[in-house]
Amino acid sequence: MQLPREVIVGDKTLDLVWDICRRLGFSESVFVITGPSTFRIAGKRAVDSLADAGVNTDHLIVSSSTMWDVRAAEGRIHEVKPQVVLGIGGGTKIDVAKLSSARQGVPFISVPTTASHDGIASPVASIKGLHKPYSIMAQSPMAIIADTHVIAQAAHRLVASGCGDVLSKFTAVNDWRLAHDLKNEYYGDYAASLALMSAMLVVRNAEIIRPGAEEGVRIVLEALISCGVATSIAGSSRPCSGSAHLFSHALDVIAPNPALHGEQCGVGAVMMSYLHELNWRQLRTTLRKVGAPTTAEELGIEPKFIVQALVEAQSIRPERYTILEERRLDSKSAERLARATGIIK
Numbered sequence: 001m002q003l004p005r006e007v008i009v010g011d012k013t014l015d016l017v018w019d020i021c022r023r024l025g026f027s028e029s030v031f032v033i034t035g036p037s038t039f040r041i042a043g044k045r046a047v048d049s050l051a052d053a054g055v056n057t058d059h060l061i062v063s064s065s066t067m068w069d070v071r072a073a074e075g076r077i078h079e080v081k082p083q084v085v086l087g088i089g090g091g092t093k094i095d096v097a098k099l100s101s102a103r104q105g106v107p108f109i110s111v112p113t114t115a116s117h118d119g120i121a122s123p124v125a126s127i128k129g130l131h132k133p134y135s136i137m138a139q140s141p142m143a144i145i146a147d148t149h150v151i152a153q154a155a156h157r158l159v160a161s162g163c164g165d166v167l168s169k170f171t172a173v174n175d176w177r178l179a180h181d182l183k184n185e186y187y188g189d190y191a192a193s194l195a196l197m198s199a200m201l202v203v204r205n206a207e208i209i210r211p212g213a214e215e216g217v218r219i220v221l222e223a224l225i226s227c228g229v230a231t232s233i234a235g236s237s238r239p240c241s242g243s244a245h246l247f248s249h250a251l252d253v254i255a256p257n258p259a260l261h262g263e264q265c266g267v268g269a270v271m272m273s274y275l276h277e278l279n280w281r282q283l284r285t286t287l288r289k290v291g292a293p294t295t296a297e298e299l300g301i302e303p304k305f306i307v308q309a310l311v312e313a314q315s316i317r318p319e320r321y322t323i324l325e326e327r328r329l330d331s332k333s334a335e336r337l338a339r340a341t342g343i344i345k
């Protein structure tokens, strides 16, 4: 079990990058992976402060998270031989940094600039394949440095998406329990409880998760980080990724213009909660409160793709037993489900 050694969440924590690197013993050489706009927002500040402190600092700018990007990053890490790799940015940069550093046997520090999904703290990297993204076990970040001030400046849509990802843990844990009861799959109560606690945290604090509110951003970050830790403890994404995630992955394949990962997971979780006979109305209300989409229209996805994704979701990852395997929706029952929960009109 690999867990982060330092988790720093707060205002202006970006200024602490050098301190944290030094504390962890990385005071000689650091390699930074960042994106074109995140370099301006946060990457440059970190690179400059490390260089000013006399650290050998190199950086690479990536704009997507394909295997090609990972290999390019690996090449640079192999050449520079840094003590640590910092991933500074939203999802894609952190994914590239996480996987390329793991493959080169170098520790990794996560410096998220958005709170849009739990990849900022989990050991899993999501890499874009030819037709669909796929998940690879990489490594847990050795530290997470999340600057709430920087993250609160980003579009609120990203924070709301993070809430959707966290809320989908309600159904992920129930899918996991189902797989344990019916398929004798390993089930870890501690990891499951941690994922559920994170989801409850968002439900309880939905009122303060508002555009520009740093306090709300902090709650979402803490919840996302706990989810990442739950994945590390379980040794698989089981506590965090179930039927709602399969639905989101299916939309990524089917829909011409998919929405954000967490937005799709949130909508998926409303429908999967209905199937699991959980409190799907409370989940939908929470999504509305935080400003996340709760209908196909708000997702910007045509109803027919919602129905198709429900039907095809389980086939995206057949070995992951979920409520969808039990119910085996056809297009009629899928449409009924989407209508009953108000996702389509």
Ligand SMILES: [Zn+2]
Pocket (backbone or CB within 6 Å): 117, 118, 165, 240, 241, 245, 261, 265
């Ligand atoms: Zn997710």
